[in-house]
Amino acid sequence: MLIVVMFASLWATAVVLLLIYPRDVYTRWVSAMFLTGGCSGCAVSIHAVMIPFMHRNGFDTVTSDGLLGLISFNLMSIQLHFLSYACLMSSIVFNKSLAGRPLWLAGVLLLLPPLGLLVFEQWAPGFVIELQILRIYAGVYIGSSFILYILGCTREMNRRAKYNQFRTTALYIPVLLWIYVSYYLNVDRIQLDNGGLTIVGSGWWRYNYAIIFLLLAAMVFFGLRYGILGIKLIFERHLYDHSMKTLTQGTSILNHSLKNEIQKIVYLSERIQSQLGDDHYDKAVWSIDQLFPITSHMLRMVEQMKEKADIITLRENNVRIAELLDVSLMSLQPMTDIKHIRVHKQYECDPVVQCDPLHISEAFSNLCMNALEAMEDGKGVLCIRLYMSKKMPVIEISDNGTGIPPEQVDRIFTPFFTSKKGPNHYGLGLSYCYGVLQKSGGSIKVVQTAPGQGTTFAMTLPKRKVIACPSLETISS
Incomplete structure (x- = not known):
């Protein structure tokens, strides 16, 4: 049940941010991070909660199991391929020194590697995701996002905005580092077979719910008091970066x-x-x-x-x-x-x-x-x-x-x-x-x-x- 609460909280947070700040580009990419980050939790919940529930209540059919298994596999694939992309795009928008650059062009070019890997895997036999190549490109993207977030802090001139950005970076880097280690480094393969969705690895990902809860708790605390992730989670807008809007x-x-x-x-x-x-x-x-x-x-x-x-x-x-x-x-x-x-x-x-x-x-x-x-x-x-x-x-x-x-x-x-x-x-x-x-x-x-x-x-x-x-x-x- 904790897994269900985890991905539901991430998705709910993403929806709330989009409703409050629908025109803010940075909010969109943060929401994309939360949506993709919650996909694995939803995938695991399908096999750990939903399918057993259906079996207990008489929905034990090959069709339903196969359809839900396919959905869970695709959700896991979405997170593994596109979470690091959303992280990097959010860091590009976060770094004010890149303001005025063609963001759409960067978005298209950076999207090509995950899309190429996804298409390549469709030709592989069976439902299998090998992480050897994924962890390399994800490491480059997440590592680059770390650098851009840190540079964004050091180059900000306004003191109040600088403190907000330091809080954002201090929270962002440890969480994403944990996600990279637990999912990309400590998982070797993900496959879908008759036994359900199998994650071959050390099992560190099982503790992700604790990290996510700490993240959300910190967002609520700092968001209400000061502002976090460049956003204040109240209707008082962050008036520095978006004052004219x-x-x-x-x-x-x-x-x-x-x-x-x-x-x-x-x-x-x-x-x-x-x-x-x-x-x-x-x-x-x-x-x-x-x-x-x-x-x-x-x-x-x-x-x-x-x-x-x-x-x-x-x-x-x-x-x-x-x-x-x-x-x-x-x-x-x-x-x-x-x-x-x-x-x-x-x-x-x-x-x-x-x-x-x-x-x-x-x-x-x-x-x-x-x-x-x-x-x-x-x-x-x-x-x-x-x-x-x-x-x-x-x-x-x-x-x-x-x-x-x-x-x-x-x-x-x-x-x-x-x-x-x-x-x-x-x-x-x-x-x-x-x-x-x-x-x-x-x-x-x-x-x-x-x-x-x-x-x-x-x-x-x-x-x-x-x-x-x-x-x-x-x-x-």
């Missing part, structure tokens, strides 16, 4: 973006009014010229409203990052002039990166706007640094403003969380920035912050998207 309406995020642009227009309007009053017509014309890039940017934002309301869609081009930053800073000049904020630029490189210029520029502008709002008029210094770290372009935005309280640092990327007062602050800017960088294969993090001492954010772009990075002497201004 939770926004079913586009008005809030669009309003936030347009608010920043309108604020620039207001500052420019006040300046133009003052300049015309002082008969500074040349300066007024220059200020009017600054309105056109702002309105153009607003129109592009409206055009991409649907993309930002559901999931960020990238339109990537080869972009000079230094030039992109200069254009963004130029649009911020009205606000820096009004608040008498000094801007200091330090460009140590001039990378050309394949990225979406609109989204990267908007994320950069969001960080700069936050910095400007945090600084006192006439005393603020906004520092922009562009440099390379481990062959990855890094954009640092520093201010000497109010800083972020320590208890809020882990929450700043959560949608709708804001420490600012007033109806015009939606708490969406940083969550949008996080979504843009994650979708682009990069990262964003708080480098340093302290109340009253300012804040430094770092936007890191992936090295695999760097097209060129010509040498450049440090430019400071």
